[in-house]
Amino acid sequence: MFCVCLQAQKKHYFLIDTETNVRKKVKDSATAVKFLDSLSQSNYFFTQLKDVKIKGDSTEIYFDKGKNFNQTFVNVSDSIIDRLKIKREFFTKNLDSTKKSINKKYIDDGYSFSRIKTKYKGQKDGFPIVELDINKNDKRIINGFVVKGYDKVPKRFMKNLEKDFKGKTYDDKNLIAINKNFQSHPFVSLERPPQTLFTKDSTQIYLFMEKKKTNTFDGVIGFGNDKTDKFTLNGTLNVNFRNMFNGFEAINLYWQRNPDKGQTFDLQTDIPYLFKSNVGLNMKINIFRQDSTYANVKMQPALYYHINNRQKIGFRGTFETSTIIDTLYVQGKDYNKKGIGIWYDMTEPTDIDLFLYKTKIRAEFDYLTTNYTLDNVNAIQNQFYLFAEHNYHINGNHFLNIKGEGAMMSSKNEFSANELYRFGGWNSLRGFNENSLAADFYYFGSLEYRYLIGNQAFFDVFGQYGQLNNKTLNVKPKLYSVGLGFNFFIPIGLMSFQLSNGNEFGNPFKFNDIKIHWGILSRF
Structure with a gap:
């Protein structure tokens, strides 16, 4: 009975807008007063209390x-x-926009929890004066x-x-920058935008990774056709195992066979955060064999x-050996190379899959010493390499891919044919057989x-232009x-x-030189 009596004595308060007849229930009279006072913050400076009606346990406030x-005319405080x-005083045609602009600063x-306070100070020329x-x-x-979700990211990554x-200041600029760090990251992404937990003494950013x-x-x-115009089949296999051990590491296996019976094998291992530091280790082994003519083996360890x-800079060593298999191949020489080099790599990921x-x-420079074994001759060589590519968004669904590549080796001695750069093919100068072009x-x-x-x-649709020097x-x-x-x-x-069709300027265009490539890129 006590509970029933208490419930019967409970009062109800209603706020009623006389203009719109919108009826709003509030908890008590203090809440009603607070609501009426707050209307001035929404630019209703002349709110009037019209009537109060009490009906039993209900109070209606009109x-x-x-x-x-x-x-309004605006006066701003000294702190603003x-x-x-x-200016201390000015006229604005949009007080809401002015308040929003000030608060944004x-x-x-x-x-983050700043609030503009508005105070009515009188009238001027029919407009309110607001402080x-x-x-x-x-x-x-x-x-x-x-970190929530996938939390096995390298500790150095989180430290960076x-x-x-x-x-740094908690603001939209830094939140956007944090989110952008993950939008195109090669190994992790965010399931949702960064969330924020505010406590009295700290501001924590929650990252829901996957x-x-x-x-x-x-x-x-x-x-395509080989040098004898014989139809041949060639191919490339490129397998990348990445982040299998949650260290952002990568293992790359690459094999290629060209129509002229040349074969390339690459094995590359990359460990980005060695001993939980910002120093990475890269090991690369390259083997190239031209049928039964010669074979090259190159090893390049790098830190x-x-x-x-997105950016790396590194130093590397080069150790290369070439052996002539066919004794009738007089253009080539046995040699050993060793030296040091420096390289720079920048990759900006894309949002388009x-x-x-x-x-x-990608830019590289190597300083090498070459020993031609049979001639017992030593030669100093400098090697340069530059690659650049950019996908430019024209508008809508239209894009322009711009790419350039170049390399040069210089020495006072003549180069043997088996140490020249080899290029051409699917990922190089298209329309030519894989690695069919040789140049210094x-x-x-x-x-x-x-x-x-x-x-x-x-x-x-593409077009390419290039030149070589042999x-x-x-x-x-x-x-x-x-x-x-x-x-x-x-x-x-994918x-x-x-x-594609490639040729030398001045030579007639031949349809039987058209190269057909079919490939697939699968992520797993």
């Missing part, structure tokens, strides 16, 4: 908000003047990160993230430093127009390549089909 004055360097300074002041509350900085952002499918299988089959998530990356730059200096550039069909496919054969041909292709997603990966 009010008229009056006119909303968004055009000192921060924004604005303080939020950008880390005062604006700021309640800043405490300044907020980023105190740390909390904290180094970049810990202690592991990406980064292992890839890239297979290409090529059809590098992470400038940031159809592209490998948005921008990539070469360069080529390409323009490729790409039209995207949603996020599942794109057409491309001192051994005393030739400097100018080369070109043209072609078109189609790339599209199927359930097992399928690529390409037709």
